Amino acid sequence: MSKRDDIIAAAIRLAEGAEPGKANLSVRAVAREAGVGPSTLRHYFPTQSDLHEAVTRRAFDTVVNDFSITDTTIDPADRLYECCSQFLPTHEQRDIQLEVWFGMHLHALGPEKRAVSHRLLQHAHDVTYDALHRWLNQLAGEGRINSAEVKPAATLLFTTIDGLSLHAIIKPETTTVDAIHEQIRWTIDRLING
Helix, strand or coil, X not given: CXXXXXXXXXXXXXXXXXXXXXXXXXXXXXXXXXXXXXHHHHHHCCCXXXXXXXXXXXXXXXXXXXXXXXXXXXXXXXXXXXXXXHXXXXXXXXXXXXXXXXXXXXXXXXXXXXXXXXXXXXXHHHHHHHHHHHHHHHHHHCCCCCHXXXXXXXXXXXXXXXXXXXXXXXXCCCCCHHHHHHHHHHHHHHHHHC
């Protein structure tokens, strides 16, 4: 692992070990955790924002799970639904998940948009699209969907997930967690079973 990766890993350990919203990702704390001096940390991350962005990017890169997508003993629609459902709100965390989703978009695209927020949102989108393509390519390799349909199917799933998240904020009484999951399941069933 490179020194840069060691520093990111140290910052992630500090963040994971702290109470929510209380992580101390100061230069001194992260440098101490990584076993480097503050000047070494500053060499790799000149600003606090650079360090936070790197940590956030790494979190996006490691958060998406492929679950059982390669297990051909399981129904392909079930495997794809299991993978896609990690992007959907849950009953337990619905409000927080939707608030984070909306906040990311607001900071990246709203009236007070920030360049770093836009880069992070773009990275999150790229990670999501890559995962959707990976899962759909797996199913195409099994002959479950036409390989020419992987790209439009990934776009359909991504926009459906995003659209449902927005509807859940605007019309929570009708776009419930159950309704969101049912809609994604319906969409996947149409992609896999025609």
